[in-house]
Amino acid sequence: MTFWSFIGDGIIMNEESIASGRLRRRRKEERPAELIRAGLEEFALHGFAGTRLEDVARRAGVVKGTIYRYFADKEALFLAAVRMEVSPVFSQITGFIDAYPGTTRDLLKLIIETVHRQLVNSDLRVLVRIIIAEGERFPVLTELYYAETVSKGRVLLERIVQRGIARGEVREGAAARLPLVLVAPALMAAIWRMTFDRHAPISSEAFLEAHIDLVLHGVLVGDERETGQ
Amino acid sequence: MTFWSFIGDGIIMNEESIASGRLRRRRKEERPAELIRAGLEEFALHGFAGTRLEDVARRAGVVKGTIYRYFADKEALFLAAVRMEVSPVFSQITGFIDAYPGTTRDLLKLIIETVHRQLVNSDLRVLVRIIIAEGERFPVLTELYYAETVSKGRVLLERIVQRGIARGEVREGAAARLPLVLVAPALMAAIWRMTFDRHAPISSEAFLEAHIDLVLHGVLVGDERETGQ
């Protein structure tokens, strides 16, 4: 095995252990995170049922049995994987909104750009696939993801819109009443990259620009609307 | 089995065979469609790998072996199921756009309402889940869906936007250059219903209104923008 470690895609194995040539390494601390990482990648690729624990193990550079030292069963690993990737992105930002000095126009641009960077062009993208694919089977999962990420995002958007209305920059209307739709194009971009991009590629920039253009003109009042590009 | 047919959710069985009390019925014509339907539902619920052919069979009111008279294997049934649901919705509509007598405002409203009716509140929704979930594993599938549905939708939206620009009703800009984003909120609505609606319900109407509001103000020129509600 030590020999084949170099080959085989995606195998995690620190240089240390390769250099030392030792077959077994006790890595009590790092192992769980590595297994979770490997699990997330496999789950994203094949879904829960389609993922083989042996593949996860190989990807993490261990043997299947090792997984069971750290996780009770397949489901536990799955939930842990999702839970790890659900990082508390929105925690501190929310408060920062009210103190933001610039216009709502700049604020919206900033937020949309951030969402594209965080959601469309990162590992979070595959998590979106997992949530959609396995949501029905694991309600715990959608609940967790909603509580940890989506609901915070909603609050964030709500703040921005309310602040904008108070400053007379955002037009009241149906869209302002459901600020969630303001990030819909980013969701679409994330999904597109995972599905149709192979057959009909659309650049991230095109999506981002269209998104910003649509939203700024969609919710700002007349004077604030100029795209400026 | 004839007795239990009444119980058990989702079992397809025509009244005829129940009334007659016969256990076996030869139904050469209807069987494939029923199996496909049952398969689609199971696949949407559990994914490709997670679906048991025995469950599909039971849902269709037959026995597992019967499936293999009509389909070579699990994958064949899966592809057939997706292929059936991919209906040529946009075929005739596209030409009709140019001849549309009303304003772009009305046309956009009409289209958005249609998309919500067809995509969010119909069986097509589960297809969206399947495409997203299994797209990576079955490129044939995304290609088919893109060619049959998405690309036609894109053409349709393109026409509307071009017509609007020509009539001086649609503002040129990044959004007009990627009309796809104009239906992003509908995609979000469809996904929402399948994932978070259980934890945080949002009415179809709220999504629809926000969608219309955002898009009309997002791409129409000043004078055409009034929501009028």
Place this chain on the structure above:
DNA sequence: ACTGTTAATGACTCAATGGTCATTATAGCA
């Protein structure tokens, strides 16, 4: 160095399920 603890292994079990096939019942026809 010696030793106890336990991380890691890999061979194993067993249940689940995709797929096969000989047998049986049904519908259409002579």
Place this chain on the structure above:
DNA sequence: TGCTATAATGACCATTGAGTCATTAACAGT
């Protein structure tokens, strides 16, 4: 009313893969 072709059955096989566990070996403390 039989006869034939074949749709449908259900028992069966083979494989896969989750989960177990006795054994092995790496590390920490002495």
